[in-house]
Amino acid sequence: KPMVLILIGLPGSGKSTFCDGVLRISSRPWVRICQDTINKGKSGTKKQCLSAAATALNEGKSVIIDRCNVERLQRSEFLTPSAEKHAVFLDLPVELCVSRSVARSGHEGRLQGGRAAAVVNRMARNVEPPRLSEGFCRITVCRNAKDVEGSVEMYGLLGAKDSLPGGVFGQEKKIQLGIARFLGKTTEADRKAKRKACEDSNSEKKVKGGGRSWNSALHDIAMEPEEHRDVVLEYSDDYVVVNDAYPKARRHVLVVARVEGLDSIGDVGRERLPLLRELHAVGLKWAKKYIEEDGSLSFRLGYHSTPSMRQLHLHVISQDFDSPHLKNRKHWNSFSTPFFVDSVDAMSRLEEEEDNNGSTKDAKEFLDRELRCHRCGIVLPNLPNLKSHLGSCEAPFPVEANGRLVSA
Ligand SMILES: [Zn+2]
Ligand SMILES: [Zn+2]
Structure with a gap:
């Protein structure tokens, strides 16, 4: 069954890095659907993403939806009924996402400089964490670089016929803080x-x-x-x-x-x-x-x-x-x-x-x-x-x- 892997995260949360990592090591036929580059290398529309995803899924390929998807409504249309639906929630500290977005210069998108900070902060207020009730069979929550590395490896090593257990997972044992x-x-x-x-x-x-x-x-x-x-x-x-x-x-x-x-x-x-x-x-x-x-x-x-x-x-x-x-x-x-x-x-x-x-x-x-x-x-x-x-x-x-x- 082809898989739809929806990335959820602010600009600067590491979505591109995640995709690069998975595609580099994976033997599964993945197609990366990136809204920042879908229009002949330039930023495109959600509609273009949806149609590219549908095409890839029809060809039996799995897709990674590489856009922010922070609100429930924004991601709902990508939850194709026939596919196995996964979410990776890159829930990294907002300050980190802001500083990365501001610093980035060669990024594919056009979110740069001072405007970036405002955009990321505004978006951060609207984040709706993914829930199984939306239709996901598995949700992986990453809160730091190590978590991200772990899930890159997990999805990267997934063969064409492998699947993962369902549920909501953090990548790391959390320290008991009392x-x-x-x-x-x-x-x-x-x-x-x-x-x-x-x-x-x-x-x-x-x-x-x-x-x-x-x-x-x-x-x-x-x-x-x-x-x-x-x-x-x-x-x-x-x-x-x-x-x-x-x-x-x-x-x-x-x-x-x-x-x-x-x-x-x-x-x-x-x-x-x-x-x-x-x-x-x-x-x-x-x-x-x-x-x-x-x-x-x-x-x-x-x-x-x-x-x-x-x-x-x-x-x-x-x-x-x-x-x-x-x-x-x-x-x-x-x-x-x-x-x-x-x-x-x-x-x-x-x-x-x-x-x-x-x-x-x-x-x-x-x-x-x-x-x-x-x-x-x-x-x-x-x-x-x-x-x-x-x-x-x-x-x-x-x-x-x-x-x-x-x-x-
Ligand atoms: Zn005894
Ligand atoms: Zn008790």
Whole structure:
């Protein structure tokens, strides 16, 4: 199936460089449709681009649409139904794009000098990040030169018959910047989300010092992942993947559902089974990725019976529990007792027309239980003892965990 690869980015974001890179190494028949040169080497019209793209696709070639395409409407006509539709979003800092556009002299377009800065800035205000709902099967977001290099390689090495997995992808693991970073952010969208969260629930604990409410942080991210790019690893229309702000193990990510009004696994009805399956599949993908990087890791995927934060989220957590953020009995027991509901169990209860209320209703009692090793089952007197035991315990994980444990 021929592919339409739509580049989305400001002038100076590196679209030409991207095309040159892919065309240089690719064995796939690509045609670059560049609005800056389509008119016999001079700048042309969108109509000319559309007709050139249609011609190439009819000949079975894949096309790269090399124009800014920052607004949804501008790119919609290029989403040819018969083609496989991809987007590469060159989301580089505006200042960088401005300085490149201003500096450029031998560029094919005519956007030069002082006028360039004004044009880029105006365009930057109108950027609409691509979404799967527009019809893309894959969106790759690049935020720096390294990301761009990575996607050039990815598309460049794609043979004529190869395809790529669908979804929304950042190219790089994002560094966990901690919750403080986005607690400090006060964009209008944040304030709006906060007001909304406060209206939704009167019982919310407030962060000391009048900050925003901690337990709605996930809700805010789920509603507007674009506003929280510094912590989001991946998102789609249905879910957002983030690092846990206080990881309780070496690897600990959350797959957060984006549907409004769904906060805990007990709320989930049978009609949401497809959603749970999707969250599970995404969690599994991340667990496998981490296991590929470190074969000693094992993972469990599951939900807390009574979550401490709003917005349904699946914990994907490695079973080493090697983390300075694991600080008390409740932390430990929330991952090592039936308070932690394995994702596969939550799904199979729904498949059997039960819900997850019965198993989560009184689960809080588990949090105050003794500290028991999740591998060998011995009880330790206190947390420091438990932690040093965990560092050396090599007992196999109990049979109960089989099928629920994801390992190499
Ligand atoms: Zn949680
Ligand atoms: Zn043990």
